Amino acid sequence: xxxxxxxxxxxxxxxxxxxxxxxxxxxxxxxxxxxxxxxxxxxxxxxxxxxxxxxxxxxxxxxxxxxxxxxxxxxxxxxxxxxxxxxxxxxxxxxxxxxxxxxxxxxxxxxxxxxxxxxxxxxxxxxxxxxxxxxxxxxxxxxxxxxxxxxxxxxxxxxxxxxxxxxxxxxxxxxxxxxxxxxxxxxxxxxxxxxxxxxxxxxxxxxxxxxxxxxxxxxxxxxxxxxxxxxxxxxxxxxxxxxxxxxxxxxxxxxxxxxxxxxx
Amino acid sequence: xxxxxxxxxxxxxxxxxxxxxxxxxxxxxxxxxxxxxxxxxxxxxxxxxxxxxxxxxxxxxxxxxxxxxxxxxxxxxxxxxxxxxxxxxxxxxxxxxxxxxxxxxxxxxxxxxxxxxxxxxxxxxxxxxxxxxxxxxxxxxxxxxxxxxxxxxxxxxxxxxxxxxxxxxxxxxxxxxxxxxxxxxxxxxxxxxxxxxxxxxxxxxxxxxxxxxxxxxxxxxxxxxxxxxxxxxxxxxxxxxxxxxxxxxxxxxxxxxxxxxxxxxxxxxxx
Numbered sequence: 001x002x003x004x005x006x007x008x009x010x011x012x013x014x015x016x017x018x019x020x021x022x023x024x025x026x027x028x029x030x031x032x033x034x035x036x037x038x039x040x041x042x043x044x045x046x047x048x049x050x051x052x053x054x055x056x057x058x059x060x061x062x063x064x065x066x067x068x069x070x071x072x073x074x075x076x077x078x079x080x081x082x083x084x085x086x087x088x089x090x091x092x093x094x095x096x097x098x099x100x101x102x103x104x105x106x107x108x109x110x111x112x113x114x115x116x117x118x119x120x121x122x123x124x125x126x127x128x129x130x131x132x133x134x135x136x137x138x139x140x141x142x143x144x145x146x147x148x149x150x151x152x153x154x155x156x157x158x159x160x161x162x163x164x165x166x167x168x169x170x171x172x173x174x175x176x177x178x179x180x181x182x183x184x185x186x187x188x189x190x191x192x193x194x195x196x197x198x199x200x201x202x203x204x205x206x207x208x209x210x211x212x213x214x215x216x217x218x219x220x221x222x223x224x225x226x227x228x229x230x231x232x233x234x235x236x237x238x239x240x241x242x243x244x245x246x247x248x249x250x251x252x253x254x255x256x257x258x259x260x261x262x263x264x
Numbered sequence: 265x266x267x268x269x270x271x272x273x274x275x276x277x278x279x280x281x282x283x284x285x286x287x288x289x290x291x292x293x294x295x296x297x298x299x300x301x302x303x304x305x306x307x308x309x310x311x312x313x314x315x316x317x318x319x320x321x322x323x324x325x326x327x328x329x330x331x332x333x334x335x336x337x338x339x340x341x342x343x344x345x346x347x348x349x350x351x352x353x354x355x356x357x358x359x360x361x362x363x364x365x366x367x368x369x370x371x372x373x374x375x376x377x378x379x380x381x382x383x384x385x386x387x388x389x390x391x392x393x394x395x396x397x398x399x400x401x402x403x404x405x406x407x408x409x410x411x412x413x414x415x416x417x418x419x420x421x422x423x424x425x426x427x428x429x430x431x432x433x434x435x436x437x438x439x440x441x442x443x444x445x446x447x448x449x450x451x452x453x454x455x456x457x458x459x460x461x462x463x464x465x466x467x468x469x470x471x472x473x474x475x476x477x478x479x480x481x482x483x484x485x486x487x488x489x490x491x492x493x494x495x496x497x498x499x500x501x502x503x504x505x506x507x508x509x510x511x512x513x514x515x516x517x518x519x520x521x522x523x524x525x526x527x528x529x530x531x532x533x534x535x
Contacts, residue, residue, distance in 0.1 A: 056440055076442050088437040092455045092529075104451070105441035153441065 002031035003069060003189050004055065004157065010063030011050055023214035024050040028064070030208060030217065034156075037183060037190045040208045041200040041246065043253045047215020048193045049161050055191060056082045056159050068157060078106050081150035083160040088146060089134040095121060095145050096130040102153040110154075120148040123182060140171040147179070151186055158183075160192045164199065173231065176202055180229060197246045201239060202229065209249050218249055320501040328502035329509075336491070336503075342510075344487040348404050349476050352411025356468065359412075360419035361461070367420065368427020368457070369449070378424075385421055389413035390475070393482055407479035407487070414471035422464030426457025462526040466519055473515040 009028040012021050025047040032038050040048045053059040055066055057076040066073040068080065081102065089098050099117040110116065121130050124144040134142055143163050150158055163179075164172045176199055183190055194200050200207050207221040223242065225233055233239055287295075302322045309316030320328075332338050367374050367381075392413060396406035434452050443451070480489020488507055495503040 058436060058440060076440050078442060080440075082437070082440040084433065084437055084440075086433075088433050090434060090452070090455070092458075101438075101451070102441040105438060105443045105447055 001070065003034040003036075004030070004032035004191070005067040006030040006051075006055070006064070007067075008064035009051070009054065009061060009066065011047070011054055011059060012062040023062075025054070026214040026216055028215070028217055030220070032189060032191065032206075034189055035187055036205045037192065037203055038206045038208060039192045039194055039200040039204040040210060041194055041197065041250075042210030042215075043195060043212065043250055045215075046210040046212045046253070048195075048210050050215065051210075052082075052159050052161050052191060052193050055157070056080055058082075078153060079156040080159055081153050081155035081157075083143070083146050083150045083158065083163045085162045086166050089142055089149075091134050094131050094133055095126060095137070098134070098145055099149045099152050102149050106153050108153065116152060117148075120152040121145075123151065123185070124148045125178070138171075139167050140175055143167065143175060144178075147182065151182070151188075156189060158186075158188045158190045160190065162193050162195070164196075165194070172196070172199065177230060179203065180227075184228060197243055197250070198234065200246065201225075201242045202234065207242075207246070209246065211249075211253055221245065317499070318501060320505060324502040325505050328500070329506045332503060332506050341487050341491050344404065345476050345480065345489065348407040348479070348487065349411055349472055351404070352408040352475065353415050353468070353472050355408070355412045356415035356419060356472070357465075360416045360464075361423055364420045364423025364461070364464075365427055367424040369453070374424070374428070381417065381420065385417035389417075389471075390478055393479060396479075397483055402483045402485065407476055407484070410479045411472045411475040414475040415468035418467035418471065419461070419464040422460045422467070423457060426460025427453050429460075430456045459526060459530045462522060462529060466522040466526060469518045469522060470515060473511065473518075477511060 007029055009025060010023065011025040012023050014021055028051060030038075040051065042048045050059060054061060055068075055073065057073050057080070068077075071079075090101065093101065096114065096117050099120055100113050103113050103116060108116070118127075118130060121127060124147055126141060126144055126148070129137065129141065134145070137145070146163060147160075150160075164175050167175060180203060190203075192200075192203055201223060204223045207223060208217055209219045209221065210216065211218045221242065225236070225238055305319065306322050308314045309319060309321060367377060390410065393406065393410055396409045400406040400409060430453050434456065435448055438448050438452050476487070477489045477492070480487040481493055482489075484490040484493075488511060492504060492507050495507070
């Protein structure tokens with residue numbers, strides 16, 4: 001059985017002003033195998049982050065169900081950890097303090113908290129910076145801390161919401177390769193939301209392409225590129241092929257968006 | 265990892281500084297200006313530019329200061345004023361922090377109490393002084409009440425703001441790790457609102473000092489304000505100035521202390 005099983009998922013929001021109900025995600029079905037790296041890609045407003053937050057248990061479902069290892073998701077749980085896009089490091093805590101935060105919240109009792117945190121900090125390559133505070137770190141370093149904090153609680157599933165979205169292109173590439181290195185060691189199931197096509201392909205075993213109005217899955221593409229991967233793969237024919245396919249999907253979405261704008 | 269990712273080294277490697285031996289230009293100019301003013305003030309009455317009865321002289325103020333510390337029951341009066349200050353301020357802290365926390369975390373409480381609170385904050389609480397005297401007499405009690413009223417609102421309002429303006433992304437992050445409401449309160453809201461609370465305390469210091477002095481000026485039997493009244497009617501400019509300096513130094517010192525704690529706590533915000 002798959003590790004994550006999403007069935008007929010629908011999430012509605014009530015707009016705060018008009019009280020109008022709108023559907024962020026509708027009729028989504030997806031299964032993710034244990035140890036699989038799944039990227040979710042789509043243009044902004046396609047509900048990809050909402051989907052991820054629903055798996056995290058931070059958004060309540062309107063229809064359908066999400067199961068992890070056969071257990072219904074009703075809220076956050078120690079089997080999942082989230083790497084947020086930004087600003088989720090507590091500025092008054094040091095790197096180590098931030099990495100310990102999740103462990104503290106989950107009342108972790110698998111040994112010394114400091115040791116566990118340091119282990120994770122070294123894993124993401126920040127050993128020297130454990131006493132630094134977030135404002136002393138670059139964007140890339142902050143996201144490493146963010147990842148270390150999520151890995152520290154030893155989740156079954158790692159949920160990442162555009163973690164490299166705010167980084168410059170070069171740092172982003174480095175972080176992508178770094179994430180794969182960590183993932184190959186940690187062997188976690190990973191759900192990774194992005195709007196960057198190359199990133200989506202580079203990381204994935206499976207790409208979920210989402211479309212808008214309401215957010216739905218357009219296609220699930222299997223990625224058979226060999227692992228371990230490095231930057232060289234970006235120039236392979238197989239990669240180009242996948243890139244073309246994804247571009248076409250996103251272009252379709254963009255043109256339908258323009259149409260809506262013209263009508264309005 | 266690339267070294268370009270390191271944006272800031274910690275400031276611990278600061279080199280040994282001997283800059284106090286080479287005072288900055290602004291310090292030199294400032295000191296000279298003060299000296300010039302003192303000299304001018306000293307000679308002006310002698311030269312007949314001003315009436316020394318109204319301006320006194322630096323030397324007279326200095327002598328008055330020594331006299332006050334020696335013979336004026338200074339410690340007795342200072343103790344009275346300080347007691348009023350500490351009692352009123354402590355009472356304000358005890359009441360305002362829980363109230364600020366409640367208002368900052370509960371929307372309903374905020375809707376209920378915020379408008380009158382804001383009105384009271386803006387209105388000078390000293391207008392209530394005569395009422396306090398009628399209710400509480402002319403002893404320390406009405407001054408304590410006025411100090412309390414002056415200090416309580418800035419602390420409540422700043423604590424409330426610090427609590428309610430917590431970054432929702434932090435709260436979501438904490439929830440994702442299974443944080444309870446209590447965890448979120450103690451680990452996210454409290455540390456996050458500490459700088460705002462300290463700002464409230466700092467603003468409260470000034471109002472509290474004002475409360476003590478004005479309260480004593482209005483009606484009292486002892487205290488710094490009482491002494492001010494006494495020497496005011498005796499036209500002792502020299503002694504009045506000494507007391508004015510003492511009061512400002514007290515308020516200034518407290519403010520500086522709170523501000524330095526504030527800056528330390530707020531350090532993480534500086535980018």
